[in-house]
Amino acid sequence: MEPIIQIRDIHKYFSHNVHALRGVSLTVEKGEVVVVIGPSGSGKSTLLRCINRLEEYDRGTIVVDGIPLDTAANINAVRAEVGMVFQQFNLFAHLTALQNVMLAQRVVRKRPPADARRVAMDLLAKVGIPEKADSYPAQISGGQQQRVAIARALAMNPKIMLFDEPTSALDPEMIKEVLDVMLALAQEGMTMVVVSHEMGFARAAARRAIFMDEGSIVEESTPEKLFSTPSHERTKLFLSKVLQ
Amino acid sequence: MKPKVPVPLAPPERELMRIPGAEPSSRIDSWWGLVLGIIALTILLVVFSPDPYRRIVLFVRDGIAITLTLTVVSFFLVLFVGLLGGLGRISKNKAIRGVTTLYVELVRGIPLLVQLLYWYYAFPSIVHSVGKALDVPALENYRANAVAMAVLGMTFCYGAYMTEIYRAGIQSIPKGQLEAARSLGMSYVQAMRHVILPQAVRVILPPVGNEFISLLKDSSLASVVAVTELTRRGREFMAATYMPIETWTMVGLLYLIMTLFSSRLVAWSERRMQFER
Numbered sequence: 001m002e003p004i005i006q007i008r009d010i011h012k013y014f015s016h017n018v019h020a021l022r023g024v025s026l027t028v029e030k031g032e033v034v035v036v037i038g039p040s041g042s043g044k045s046t047l048l049r050c051i052n053r054l055e056e057y058d059r060g061t062i063v064v065d066g067i068p069l070d071t072a073a074n075i076n077a078v079r080a081e082v083g084m085v086f087q088q089f090n091l092f093a094h095l096t097a098l099q100n101v102m103l104a105q106r107v108v109r110k111r112p113p114a115d116a117r118r119v120a121m122d123l124l125a126k127v128g129i130p131e132k133a134d135s136y137p138a139q140i141s142g143g144q145q146q147r148v149a150i151a152r153a154l155a156m157n158p159k160i161m162l163f164d165e166p167t168s169a170l171d172p173e174m175i176k177e178v179l180d181v182m183l184a185l186a187q188e189g190m191t192m193v194v195v196s197h198e199m200g201f202a203r204a205a206a207r208r209a210i211f212m213d214e215g216s217i218v219e220e221s222t223p224e225k226l227f228s229t230p231s232h233e234r235t236k237l238f239l240s241k242v243l244q
Numbered sequence: 245m246k247p248k249v250p251v252p253l254a255p256p257e258r259e260l261m262r263i264p265g266a267e268p269s270s271r272i273d274s275w276w277g278l279v280l281g282i283i284a285l286t287i288l289l290v291v292f293s294p295d296p297y298r299r300i301v302l303f304v305r306d307g308i309a310i311t312l313t314l315t316v317v318s319f320f321l322v323l324f325v326g327l328l329g330g331l332g333r334i335s336k337n338k339a340i341r342g343v344t345t346l347y348v349e350l351v352r353g354i355p356l357l358v359q360l361l362y363w364y365y366a367f368p369s370i371v372h373s374v375g376k377a378l379d380v381p382a383l384e385n386y387r388a389n390a391v392a393m394a395v396l397g398m399t400f401c402y403g404a405y406m407t408e409i410y411r412a413g414i415q416s417i418p419k420g421q422l423e424a425a426r427s428l429g430m431s432y433v434q435a436m437r438h439v440i441l442p443q444a445v446r447v448i449l450p451p452v453g454n455e456f457i458s459l460l461k462d463s464s465l466a467s468v469v470a471v472t473e474l475t476r477r478g479r480e481f482m483a484a485t486y487m488p489i490e491t492w493t494m495v496g497l498l499y500l501i502m503t504l505f506s507s508r509l510v511a512w513s514e515r516r517m518q519f520e521r
Binding site: 052054076077079080082083084086088090091092093094103104107108149152153156 | 418420421423424425426427428429430431434438439442443446
């Protein structure tokens, strides 16, 4: 297996006194699904956002698919290879679902409209909502919006997908439809880093689960072991609160 | 740029989702009645009392054309200056941000009338002095064109107000929109052009429309710097005939027709550009 994301000793400060990431190192291999859990403020989202440089970091290095995140050109190159799905979906509010999936293909990949449209329709079918192609984000449910957001990221043919609490803003009955899409993606061999507390998804899809607290990785193992027999006190404490 | 997919502006289901009370009951709202009323009043005066009202309208006719030209040309320049200024105000570059902030703060603190006087009287003198000092005859013989200076002055002043409108509009778009665009590999410029600005334009449309109407009214200030626009022509007519009541009633009505009509157009385009959030 070859590593596709190499994070080495990343430090991140918010303002001057908040040390959000305290020397995090993590290597993700091609085709691997890694789930990151941890209490709010533990730095898990920040870490994820560092991988495509939505968040700047103060020390350390990140290399994605052989490209170091240093120059602006490299950062844009990495972003085109790394899809991201947000907690709040962030669909472009002025565009239809179809146009949302087409835009970056046209602007960044310079695909002709007919090709971009075909790719977009295929992906909307893949996430199960081809009939919503001409709906605006505000007209469809949260679960549907999140699936369009996944299709939008996939349209760039990313090598890696980052998920930042993709189901946390969803009503309970919509969580499954999003997780099903993510599960299918994992089974196709997509490299995924997922910040989520969905234990079922982690067990079914992930080979590795990571527990973060106070800006560091406290513990990592298989999801099964991490959730049932955690070795650190802090992990136990956190899981007892989440699972009760 | 647009996909060739048939994407109707208001598909049927969108109509259903409109907030009750906010839906346009008809294409034309009831305030058009006021516009028509003012136009009718003006026509009645002209038809039933041609002396002096018809004479006034004929006399100030070319002034109306200049007022409209001045306003429309300045407005398009202001839209451009405002866009640049708005992007400058939110720039990460401290120097650019500093310069645009300074521009806004200084220009907003000086009355437009003083600015227009400066552009028409002081600016050419400065050019002459520079021309003399550098011995450049072209600059020494520079003569200010009144309309051009008025356009310049109004653009410079209103550009500062428009800068703040653009800035507020861009900042009103949730940060996640920019992050989503950037995460897809779009550059800052691409994200602005395709994601942020199309949404910001809808937000700023009402204040931008108000700026247009203010600009139309403030163009009357150009009358003091030798621009023969509507107000100036009104003064000339009054000086020749001494009929202040009739003259300024008619000039006021003509301004009202233009401003009320503009405000209806703004309201109409606002409705056309609505979209769900």
